[in-house]
Amino acid sequence: MTAPVQQLDGQGNLKHFLTIEGLSRDLLIEILDRSEGFLGVARQAVKKVPLCRGKVVANLFFETSTRTRTTFELAAKRLSADVLNLNISTSATAKGETLLDTLRNLEAMHVDMFVVRHAESGAAHFIARHADPHVSIVNAGDGRHAHPTQGMLDMFTIRRHKGDFAPLTVAIVGDILHSRVARSQIQALNALGTGEVRVIAPRTLIPAQAETLGVRVFHSLPDGVRDADVIILLRLQRERMSGALLPSEHEYFRLFGLTEERLRAAKPDAMVMHPGPINRGVEMDSGLADGPRSVILEQVSNGIAVRMAIMSMCIGTQNLHSQDAPHG
């Protein structure tokens, strides 16, 4: 049998960041702690640290994305890495080049890290298995499988507001079936010892045997958000309306859209999250998205710090506060 790809090197350090599954609680906490240190970088006059100076990071996006690619690019630049942005969906593969051909060509340019987004589940693992051993792979979203940096930035945002995970009830609302974000969030929440993780959606949007992921399944929003500390809304892709999964946006919002009134069933200090981009009036009330309970924009800025932490753990040459930074 083919051996599974290892995310840690022989010393237990992060080599690839493909999925949260299998990573220890200690490692996740280290990522969160390091991210705290990087938050300050954005407030400096010179928004750069030299941790990845001389390294080359290639953003390999086989699926279009603006926000995720931009935050990865900014994170890499703030670490002083050189960044290549490759929008593959419109170039090489359209000419019949295989995924591995593309990879080999980039390896020949001595890239140190690939940040990969791809429409197929398992694509990041596939690339990690076949890439040159010195290259690190960070998964920026593969099919329905995982979006681990998004998962970690959400954990970071929750921890900044709530502290400990153990007493929390976290409810994830929406299209769990197709969501790589939900899978990574659920794995991270469980690894960090969250009290209760819930998913809320009609049965058509819940994957088979979902409870084996470590969640309680609800088909009613009022029941599912009761006494929740954190409510995470997932983006509902418009194409889900065209098949037999959902009848209409109208009915979805009526049953599963979050409103001020429904939020009252949650804890008084419950926070509302969304990985973006929001469909206002489908997943949530427009007012709620901009209101005091929402941390949606904070998620975006936290995303840069968390990605800096993960990238520097994979390919960084020194610690953030190390005194012996090389000169020149």
Added chain:
Amino acid sequence: MAESEHLSIRGGRLVDPANGIDALLDLHIANGKVIAVGQSPAGFSPDLVLEAEGQVVCPGLIDLCARLREPGFEHKATIASETTAAAAAGITTLCCPPDTEPMVDTPAVAQLIYQTAQRRGAARVLPAGALTQQLQGKQITEMAALKRAGCVVMSQADRPIGNTQVQRRAMEYAASFDLTVFLHPEDAYLRDGGCVHEGRVGTRLGLPGIPAAAETVAVARDLALAEQTGAHIHFRGLSTALATQMLAAARQQGIAASADVSAHQLILTEADVDGFDANCRVTPPLRTLADRDALRHAVTTGTIAAICSDHQPHDADAKLAPFPAAAPGISALETLLPLVLSLVAEGVMDLATAIARLTSGPAEILGLPVGRLDAGRSADVCVFDPQANWTLTADNLVSRGRNTPFLDRALQGRVTWTLLQGKMVFRRNREEP
């Protein structure tokens, strides 16, 4: 390859399920046929004696589904390469699905495959004819002509017919010429682009799932049509517990339906997909442990009468893609016998039952007088060492396809000699690792 007109295999354990034989008996062969079992006939003097102490002597194995990739996909494999692999695996008769390029929907393609295989002579190749033109599920083929050209059964390969009326008419037309119809039971709408079993592992890995109902809905439909039309149908490659129960019930009612299972479905489960191992991407998908155990049970009771390899050799590039984009299938000829023998070692079934599912069972489904060793039958013989421990590697695979999840796995039981019509088509060198 030795050419011997008169040959004896002595001292082996002869297992011939069709004749109810499991005993230490010699086998005597002359002019391509079995002439006696046990005592040598008076005046018989063999040119060659194979000493088979400690070995099992059984009818040559019959594989109901092996893709040879010729014509059309010679970059993956050829009739010559894969029949050589079959001989090394003890398989003397194999049925190949019609999804070549061009497809086996005209007599010319059937004849081409037949003749190429005959020239090579390492295994008997029986092409399955396409049930519908271009396997598109719309217009039935000239089945009578295909039968005359050597097609023993009609098949849709792995492309189910969506239109139920076409399915019914195709079954009726095939039945007019006593042709069994091989069906891949799968509802295409329920499959919906899935690539793994819809269950625990697929959910965790975010891989699009194929529900068990994709199979059971199709089995229910086709059993109803078999009942309606009286046609003989054969389900190629069952994967779910419920389908085996539905089939058993239908057979009780006298519906002419049979089934086989791919050997890997009796060994692997959805858990083996973990880590995105593209060599475990198969159609139908690997399902749950409960399904696997139900399939094993159905094999022991005979509801599933045949175990086949579902051999699908691929070029390396076909598997070098993220899991959902990797081509499905396993290069499986050479693991067929060892995997089935592992079930015997586990106590799932006895050796005679295991051999029956590889010989007399599939022979009966094909309606051919092979898979048994009574006097007068074609001397298709497999002799194997049931104790031989070996490891499958990319180097010792004979097939051109290296795509198997069993690579580097310890296996027990290995073919020593294979005879086709009395001719030795394979002999293992003793020093071979």
